[in-house]
Structure formats: structure tokens, C-alpha cells
Amino acid sequence: MTKSRLTRRGVLRTGAAMGGVLATPTLFTGAAWAQDSGFTNAPTGSTVTLGFNVPQTGPYADEGADELRAFELAVEHLNGEGDGGMLQTFSSDALEGGGILGKKVEYVTGDTQTKSDAARASARSMIEKDGAVMISGGSSSGVAVAVQGLCQEAGVIFMAGLTHSNDTTGKDKKANGFRHFFNAYMSAQAMAPVLEGLYGSDRKAYHLTADYTWGWTQQESIQAATEALGWETVNNVLTPLAATDFSSYIAPVLNSGADVLVLNHYGGNMVNSLTNAVQFGLKEATANGKDFQIVVPLYSELMARGAGENIAGIPGSQNWDWKIENQLGDRYKGTNAFVQSFGEKYGFPPSQAAHTCYAQTILYADAVQRAGSFNPCAVAEALEGYEFDGLGNGPTLYRASDHQCFKDVVVVRGKENPENEFDLVEIVEATPAEKVTYDPEHEMFAGGNLGECNPGA
């Protein structure tokens, strides 16, 4: 009855040891940042290197792949290849397709894995080993905040990718960091009037919220905005980021007295929680004598694809949509030029993650060109308070006090009968920038300090 080579204790021990090894974060030893030319990684030869730090593995890998496509396209256009994309429509004419300050643009890529420590390690490696003078990309606010802090210390510019937490340009803002993407507060402000129009001002909301920086600020923002309409907040339940089955969180919703479910979820979380909510009949249910409704404050085309037909009719907000120029006109010029060059190259329309990364690369290059220097402090100065147009979002301001872009917010709904696999959302309206603009000292953003720009050396 015995097997000498197999013991429960041994298996448990090795299992535990394995877990420990897997949980150990990647450790990097530091090296000197500074070089001799006045600022970190001052380009000396005929080329300049940019670092694109995107999730290439892990749950947001598809989003990262789309960001990378956009970066490649932007580099092509900066170097004067291809059809020039949004460079043709961009309000600044500093860039002429001859690289940046006459230097050919090259790039290196890193994998954030959507983990803060891995993202910092890959950014650090691109700065130290590859000499990247700017870091961009990413698809999570946790990562963006971590990498922004690293770039501040290292003395390079960070052009954030997709990050939607208020904290990125709120309490965690940094002088070397810039965000083109909108944020949770703006989503909430843009959505509130639309929600009132669709569902009235007498509603009771139940929130499910991803338990990390983005989820918290998203929930806080939408709760404040809907309560200002007269909505009541019945409950807010925090769900672990690693959760895959949300049925036990969804099931109690219908008996809670709520008649709206707000899903402050993103990525796989959102796909699964929405699917579960639809399975439990919430879309067809009635509560308090009204039709039950589901709201997803932050939308993404890639997620809409994952959620399939469950997304139909559900409202949300986006930073940009590839159909916006066709539907809302010339104000959003640049959109069609970008969709054209992206679509020709890759065969499908770009996501909002791709758009923001493309725009950030162009904005950085343009700022360098106008400043006449790669010095991060000169670049930051050129970006601060900069007003531009023709990058697909309409007139946009890069506000000096917090390095946040202010532009129109797109409110969308899941399309009821999509014509093809790209046609998943319909634009409800574009909320003008002034309606989503806030004071830099607003309580949801207070507590941070840009600090001094750091050139490194």
C-alpha cells in the first residue's frame, strides 16, 4: 500500500515553493542614468531612438499589438514614408517627414505584461541599454503611473498610452509625463447628460468596480456625476482584478432595489461581467417599474468584440472612434486620414488605443521639432499649454498645470444590428471639451504635484 517516491507533504512543499518562485518580481539593478550631454540619452548620431512599452503578453496583449501597429505607422510617417497619415491634417507644420530634427526615427519595444514591475523593468532597459529618449504606450493605469514615475527619475519624457484613471494626471502626475487619453472624470461628465436623457433622473444604481486605481476613480467619478442628476447609489461592490466569473456578484443585483447596473470594469473583467449580467437576464428584467439598464463607463472596440452581441444597446464613452469624422463632420478631421493609412496597412480600422498612441508619438516629435531640442525640459515646455487640431479629436489643449489633454469625449452605445465585425458601436454624441473640463485642484485630482522637470544628467 505504499509508494515511496510520492508523498502528500512533498507535493505540497514543491507546490508552495513553485508558487513562491513565480511570485518573485523581476529585480533589476540600477545603473547610472546620466550621460555627458546635458540630458539623459541625448542623441548624438544620425538617429534617435524612441521606446514603445506595450503589453505584448498577458490579458491586454491584443490591445498592445494594436498600439504597436500605430507606433510603427507613426514612425513611418515621421520618417517620410507612406502617405503621411495625420501629419497631413495636423495643425502644426513643424514636421516635414524628415525624421525629428533631421534625425531618422528608430524604435525599440518592451513588454509591460500589464504588470507594474515588469513594465518598469522593460522601460528601464530601453532607457539604459537602448538609449531611448522617450517612452510611450501601455494599456493600464497601474502600469502608466509606475512607468511615469520611473521616467521622471530617469529624466526622459513619458507619453502615456491608454490610461484612464484620474490619478495619472491627478495625484500621481509628474512633470515629465503627458496624457493624451481622457480620464474617468471626463467619462462621467460626458455620460451623465446622456444617461439622464436615456433613463431619466430617478434611478437607483448598483456598482461593480475593479479593485485597483482605475476602478476606484472611475466609480467615484460616475457616482458623483449620476448623483448630481438625482440618481441614488444603492451599493458599490469591489471585485478582484483576477476574477473571471462574476455570477456571484451579479446574482444579488436584481433583488437589491437597483434598476441600473454600472460596470466599472475593463478588459476581460468587463467582457465577463457583462456576459454574466446578460445571462442572468438583467437586460430583460424590470425593477422599480422600469426597464433594468446596464452602463459601461469606459468602452473599447476590442472589448466590444469580446462581449459579442451582449454589448447591444449599452452606453459607454470613448476617447475617439474611427467613424467620428464621417458621422460628425469636419471638426474631427485627421480621423479619416489615420483610418485610411492604418486600414490600408493592416486591413482593419484602428482602435482608440492605437489612435492615442499614434497621436502621442506625433505630438512628441512635433514638440521636439518646435523646441529645437530633445532635452525633456524643452520638450515639456513646448507641450505645456499647447493648442492643436487635426489629430482626430477636434481642437485640443495640452493643459500646462497637469499635462492632461482636453478635447471632446465620444459617448457611444453598442450597436443593435452591426453590419460587420468592426461596426460594433454607434456614436450617440460628442460632448464638447468645455463640458468635461475641470479645475486642476478639483477634489478628485488634488494631492498631486507635477514637481520640476527632470532632464536626467
Added chain:
Amino acid sequence: MDAILLQILNGLDKGSAYALIALGLTLIFGTLGVVNFAHGALFMIGAFCAVTLQRILTISYETVDDSRTDFLGNPMTVETPYVQAWFGPETGATIIDWSVPLAILFAIPIMLLVGFVMERGLIKHFYKRPHADQILVTFGLAIVLQEIIKYFYGANPIPTPAPDVFSGSFDFGVLLGFDPGAIIYPYWRLVYFVFAMAVISGVFAFLQFTTFGMVVRAGMADRETVGLLGIDIDKRFTIMFGIAAGVAGLAGVMYTPINAPNYHMGMDFLVLSFVVVVVGGMGSLPGAVLAGFLLGILESFASMTAVIDLIPGINQIIIYLVAIIVLLTRPRGLMGRKGVMEE
């Protein structure tokens, strides 16, 4: 009361998945003595069998429709699945609609084959090696399989809906005399539970009532003696590995309408299933099933708002907490027998 009943129902379908995976894990553990960390990947491959069949059934031919334009303004290419062209639009649509149940037939041979190749090709060579080696190699294999799936299918979840007839939910509460709307339960989760019970009964019946099963059980209890009787136990154990892979795969196929599958879903279930096996008692098949349902239900209860308000964070640690308590009070697990897997 209705809230409690609802969470029990919720726990049943999660528990079904845990039980099916843990059953396979413990079968492999009990027969071959290998801790198979790639077992979650088998669950994931099963789910992707459903995705693959869905893709095969929707292979389409393209026609250009000049009256409409695509997103670049070029004439639109319209795709029509071959299945609809061959069997008529309605029959074709029904076949596509039923792709998940049909995927069961598709998955069985594939999973048996995957299991067979995995055991003969790799795991066989690690029988005589220490556990750490076995865990490392199977864990590595799981990562490789995961990355292969990601390479072909991407990282985003892929919607794989249930047939239309099972897509809604029904009012379970009314059947039990509660107010309407008190207990709403999706049809497919009920289907999943019934399916899991059928598979579990099938495996138990196979082991209990067939000669093959009898020999396997004898081999699990005392491999050497069975070998001395002139029975090629290794061959039978290989077949059991295939069956275990099949069970995990079927669990995956049927799970796809509950949560859209992605390449990472196996890992999400693996660690929990390993805990289920430990709690149930290593090598004990009924223990694995019992612990699977028990932990599924407890996890559901722990996510109730009332419980979280009382003990914040309990929903994230409940399973491990139970595992610790069980190991402290019953070191062999709930149904582990003395002498099995011990020196």
C-alpha cells in the same frame, strides 16, 4: 433565504467546473503519481475546441456587394458560411447556433489524442523524477500550450454563445414559491450542472462496474502487486490519462458560453483545482468531487455583500482559508485514506 439559495445555485456551476477538473487531476495523480500542472491547459484546449469548431462551421466564401462599402470606402465583401450554402440558410444557421454542443463530439477525439501525446511524449519520461521536476515540466508545458493558443487565437476573449434555446434565464424562485424575480438562473448553467453530473457519474460507473475500471482501481491501490499478476498497468494508466484529459476538455467545451474563453482561463482554474484536490484528499475521486462543489459554493457565499461587509476581502481568500483549516484538522483531506501517497 432566497439570497442563500441563489448563491448555492451559483456555487453549483462553478463547483461543477472545479469538480470536473479536480476529478481529472486526481485521476492522473492517483494512477500515474504525477502532479499535472498542465491540467488547466487541457481545460483551456477543450474550450478552444469549441471555438475552433465554431470557426470551422463559419468558414465562408466571399462575394463583393457593390451596393455597400466597407470602412475604407471600397466595395463591401460579404461573407456567407459554406454550411449555409450547402444546407440552406436556416439549417445552416441552426448548425452554427448549436456549435458548442456539437463541439463535444469534436473535442472527444482531439482531447484523447492530446492526452495520449502528452503522456507518451513527455510526462512518461518524468515518472521516476522528483516531484519538483514533474511540476516544473508540466507547468512549463502549460505555458507553452497557452502561448500556442494565444498565437493562433489572440489574447482577447472570444464569444462562444450557447444555442438560442438555452440563452436566456428562467425564474427558479417561482417554482419554489418565492416572489417572481427572486431567483433568476441562466438555463445554460443548469445545463452545465446536469452535464457535469452526467460526466462524473460516467467516470465513476466506468471505474466501478467495468473490468478495466477494476484493474485501474487495483493499480491505484497497489501498482506493484497488479504488475506482478502479469497485468500491463502502465498501458491502462495511459488510457486513464487520456480519459482525464477528455473530462477536462469537455468541462472546457461546455464552459465557453458561461465565460468567453481566452488563453489564460486554464491557469485561472488550475490553482483552485489543485487546492480542491488537496482538500478532497489526494487520490480520492469522491473527495475531489465533494470538495469541488463544497469550495464552489463557499466561494459564492463569500462573495455575498453581507458577508464581505462582515469580513472584508473574504471572497478572495476563502478557498485557501478552508484549505488551511482542512489540512490542520484533517491532514489527509476530507476523504483521503491512511496509507495512500504516504511513506
